[in-house]
Amino acid sequence: MPAWTCPQCGRQFGRNKQSHECAPAMTLDEYFSTGPERERPIFEAVMGYLDGLGPVHVEPVSVGIFLKNPRKFAELRPMQNWVAISFSLTRTARHRTIVRKVMPYNGRYFHVANITEPNDLHDGIGDLLIEAYQEVAER
Numbered sequence: 001m002p003a004w005t006c007p008q009c010g011r012q013f014g015r016n017k018q019s020h021e022c023a024p025a026m027t028l029d030e031y032f033s034t035g036p037e038r039e040r041p042i043f044e045a046v047m048g049y050l051d052g053l054g055p056v057h058v059e060p061v062s063v064g065i066f067l068k069n070p071r072k073f074a075e076l077r078p079m080q081n082w083v084a085i086s087f088s089l090t091r092t093a094r095h096r097t098i099v100r101k102v103m104p105y106n107g108r109y110f111h112v113a114n115i116t117e118p119n120d121l122h123d124g125i126g127d128l129l130i131e132a133y134q135e136v137a138e139r
Contacts, residue, residue, distance in 0.1 A: 028060055042076070095113060
């Protein structure tokens with residue numbers, strides 16, 4: 001799946017010799033041992049939507065969890081009262097949990113959804129994550 005694995009930190013990237021902060025990823029158990037309890041159920045709900053689509057590389061790092069195939073297609077970052085799920089699409093999407101301004105960049109649109117519980121994924125955000133996965137897999 002990955003185009004390149006950094007020989008120093010062992011992290012996987014979609015581009016050869018991609019610039020990054022060279023620090024090894026954590027295990028999921030290490031990551032979830034320090035965060036708020038709401039994070040793991042939201043992560044598991046996200047993974048439930050992606051189940052069966054194909055390979056998903058899960059990379060827990062200090063700032064959150066990166067989801068890759070082989071390029072990053074989504075990011076989960078813990079906030080004070082929610083988990084911010086960011087993803088990009090070739091179009092602008094609207095949803096009640098997308099409260100930040102959608103930012104265009106090089107023909108893609110970056111979205112951030114504020115998710116407070118797993119059920120927030122069931123009325124459209126989960127489908128947008130599937131779309132983000134599929135778009136990255138096709139590139």
